[in-house]
Amino acid sequence: MQKALRASSLVPPGFAVMGTENEDGKTLIVVRSTARASPCPSCGAGSRQIHSHYQRQIGDLPIAGRSVHLVAFVRRFRCRAVRCAQGIFAERFAAGILAPWARRTGRLEELVHHLGLALGGRPAASFARRLMLPVSNDTLLRVVRRRGTPAAPPPNIIGIDDWAWRRNHRYGTIICDLERRRPIRLLPDREPATTEAWLTGQPQISVVARDRGGAYARATAKALPHATQVADRWHLMENASQAFLDAVRRSMRQIRRSVGAMTINPKLLTAAERLQYEGYLHREETNASVMAIAKRGASIKEIVRQTGHSRGLVRRILRGERSDVFRVRESSLENYLPWLDEQWTAGCRNGAELWRRLKGQPFRGSLRVVTEWATRRRRAERVDTEGLHHVPSARTIARLMTIGRDNLTKAETVTIAAVETGVPTLVEARTLVSGFHDMIRRKAEADLVPWIERGRDSLVASFANGVSRDIDAVRAAIVSPWSNGQTEGQITKLKLVKRQMYGRGKLDLLQARLIGPS
Numbered sequence: 001m002q003k004a005l006r007a008s009s010l011v012p013p014g015f016a017v018m019g020t021e022n023e024d025g026k027t028l029i030v031v032r033s034t035a036r037a038s039p040c041p042s043c044g045a046g047s048r049q050i051h052s053h054y055q056r057q058i059g060d061l062p063i064a065g066r067s068v069h070l071v072a073f074v075r076r077f078r079c080r081a082v083r084c085a086q087g088i089f090a091e092r093f094a095a096g097i098l099a100p101w102a103r104r105t106g107r108l109e110e111l112v113h114h115l116g117l118a119l120g121g122r123p124a125a126s127f128a129r130r131l132m133l134p135v136s137n138d139t140l141l142r143v144v145r146r147r148g149t150p151a152a153p154p155p156n157i158i159g160i161d162d163w164a165w166r167r168n169h170r171y172g173t174i175i176c177d178l179e180r181r182r183p184i185r186l187l188p189d190r191e192p193a194t195t196e197a198w199l200t201g202q203p204q205i206s207v208v209a210r211d212r213g214g215a216y217a218r219a220t221a222k223a224l225p226h227a228t229q230v231a232d233r234w235h236l237m238e239n240a241s242q243a244f245l246d247a248v249r250r251s252m253r254q255i256r257r258s259v260g261a262m263t264i265n266p267k268l269l270t271a272a273e274r275l276q277y278e279g280y281l282h283r284e285e286t287n288a289s290v291m292a293i294a295k296r297g298a299s300i301k302e303i304v305r306q307t308g309h310s311r312g313l314v315r316r317i318l319r320g321e322r323s324d325v326f327r328v329r330e331s332s333l334e335n336y337l338p339w340l341d342e343q344w345t346a347g348c349r350n351g352a353e354l355w356r357r358l359k360g361q362p363f364r365g366s367l368r369v370v371t372e373w374a375t376r377r378r379r380a381e382r383v384d385t386e387g388l389h390h391v392p393s394a395r396t397i398a399r400l401m402t403i404g405r406d407n408l409t410k411a412e413t414v415t416i417a418a419v420e421t422g423v424p425t426l427v428e429a430r431t432l433v434s435g436f437h438d439m440i441r442r443k444a445e446a447d448l449v450p451w452i453e454r455g456r457d458s459l460v461a462s463f464a465n466g467v468s469r470d471i472d473a474v475r476a477a478i479v480s481p482w483s484n485g486q487t488e489g490q491i492t493k494l495k496l497v498k499r500q501m502y503g504r505g506k507l508d509l510l511q512a513r514l515i516g517p518s
């Protein structure tokens with residue numbers, strides 16, 4: 001059975017439509033309350049005695065792409081209760097329909113709130129304009145702020161971590177309910193006292209997952225002495241990797257010495273040189289054939305037809321413009337290049353010496369021709385050699401030492417082999433750190449104490465000592481199912497929200513937007 005659409009179904013319940021008007025592209029709907037009486041805000045007694053009327057304009061949801069304002073004829077009632085001091089009051093509407101003095105209906109306010117939470121002030125305002133919602137940037141933020149954060153149920157298992165308002169400048173604290181997988185609170189700083197104060201108000205908390213910084217550990221120990229502290233697995237893994245990087249940094253002097261004394265794999269270099277030389281021979285062959293045809297008096301066009309080379313190339317050859325590393329100005333050297341290359345590869349790299357040896361052959365070129373060739377040759381080679389003798393940064397070495405042989409280039413393999421041979425303590429440190437990662441992953445709690453013992457005599461001793469001082473929390477990290485991993489995820493979300501607010505977000509707004517509607 002079909003029903004006709006009634007005008008009153010377009011406005012919030014409790015209102016009757018008296019008429020509509022169009023004004024400047026927006027729709028005005030004139031409404032009045034359908035209730036006979038209204039409760040007095042002071043004493044709660046219902047009153048039917050109307051004192052007067054007044055008009056209120058209230059923003060509402062758009063209809064058919066047009067923004068809508070309700071023009072409400074609101075009544076003033078007189079409270080007749082004997083002991084009530086109220087006298088006259090404006091009529092009240094049901095909760096969620098229209099709040100006293102509100103300029104928007106409850107349903108518009110709800111939408112505005114969600115827009116503000118999802119997009120923040122300015123982006124939400126421009127989106128709201130498109131949706132024909134009559135709200136400004138300020139209004140959006142005001143609504144988000146006024147509605148605050150929904151009260152979360154008291155948490156039992158929490159993760160706590162810091163986050164950067166501004167990197168290396170100012171930090172806040174985020175607290176997540178690990179069971180419900182939700183952020184529940186932002187604190188304005190990461191001072192132990194601030195955290196302690198909040199934790200003290202939550203005596204039901206039984207597990208606290210935190211980083212190994214110490215501040216949160218101390219705050220938790222003071223506020224919740226009976227709670228189990230869990231060192232965060234993600235931070236533990238990260239700290240272990242950091243300890244290895246520090247070990248590499250402290251070994252840089254030995255690393256430089258080992259890499260500097262490294263002998264270059266001659267095969268690696270001569271292969272590159274050979275390729276270069278073969279390319280040269282090929283080019284020379286082309287040049288010679290072109291020149292030979294030209295000598296017989298052929299035009300460029302004919303040469304192009306005969307050889308199949310491009311016109312540009314033939315022209316460059318005829319002008320003598322085609323040069324490369326092995327190209328020599330004096331043609332006197334050309335016939336001796338293979339011999340020179342052989343000598344060079346055999347280790348004779350002194351121009352004057354090469355020239356003296358060349359003179360034993362019927363060579364009429366000057367000393368300068370040979371020394372210039374040697375210089376060019378040396379320059380070409382240095383590019384490769386420097387690539388090998390260059391010592392990468394500590395961070396790069398730490399990475400190369402831990403990513404597995406198959407992923408290294410030839411030059412990297414040579415460098416890392418030199419480091420491993422020259423600085424065996426680093427190899428030990430690497431073994432320890434990967435052993436630690438493995439222990440956490442495999443949840444091998446029994447390995448913890450032996451690992452600390454071995455670690456104490458290594459380059460990662462200070463990390464091992466730190467683990468030893470925090471051993472209960474580290475053990476809990478291995479055996480407990482709770483970890484701060486999800487807190488990390490919430491921090492990522494927080495960063496995104498913060499960025500959307502152009503760094504101007506206040507803590508309450510950030511918190512409202514992060515924790516969001518319930």
Ligand SMILES: [Zn+2]
Nearest residue numbers: 040043079084
């Ligand atoms: Zn009253």
